[in-house]
Amino acid sequence: MSDHSIRPKLLKLVDYHNPGLRKPTQPVKFPLSDEDKQIIESMKYSIQTAQLKEADAPWEAAVGMAANQWGIDKQIFLYCPEGDAANQLDVIINPSYEPLPDENTGKLLKDTEWEGCFSVPLATGNIQRYTKIRATYQNEQGETITRDLSGWYARVWQHENDHLLGHLYDDPRTKKCLNKREFATLQEVDDFYDAIREERKQNLQRSSDEK
Secondary structure, eight states, rough: OOGGOOOOOOOOOOOOOOGGGSSSOOOOOOOHHHHHHHHHHHHHHHHHHHHHHTTSSSSSOOOOEHHHHHHHHOSEEEEEETTTTTTOOEEEEEEEEEEEEOTOOOOOOOOEEEEEESSSEEEEEEEESEEEEEEEEEOOOOOOOEEEEHHHHHHHHHHHHHHHHHOOOOOTTTTTTEEEEEEHHHHHHHHHHHHHHHHHHHHHHHHHHHO
């Protein structure tokens, strides 16, 4: 199969109870096989807004997606922390990370944020993660790349990397989920996040007014 003959296919997300979400995925070998090239192109295609909608995904934009969320047993995830897969999308293969200490205190710091997940659509979790990490992975050419990430970018990476290790955010084995809230509808989930964003906006405004 030549690169020109590869045609992306629409992938559909597996259910929360699918066992593939709870076991480690298999590493990818280089050079990429035709099968792996096909998988990657289908992943890049399926994370786009139109395709997420066509596949009846719970939301129409994603900040990342791991292969096993589509039922694929490969150490690959897509990384688009700005939520704009059409303009910024990295293919991450055989990833890993290590926490980095804070430059001022020398300590490994963590914070908590509410996280959603396409594989856990009617819930959100207050998840504790490292604030700064050093991420290592291979790109589609097999080159090894190292990136230092912090804040939201580090959080998204850790979330997707956990998927490939067989952990959803609510996995009790990781002890990262401090609180989980469940909802009756997706609209209730979206309203919850809207309320959080509004509260942060007001807090920032109050802080600015006090200065």
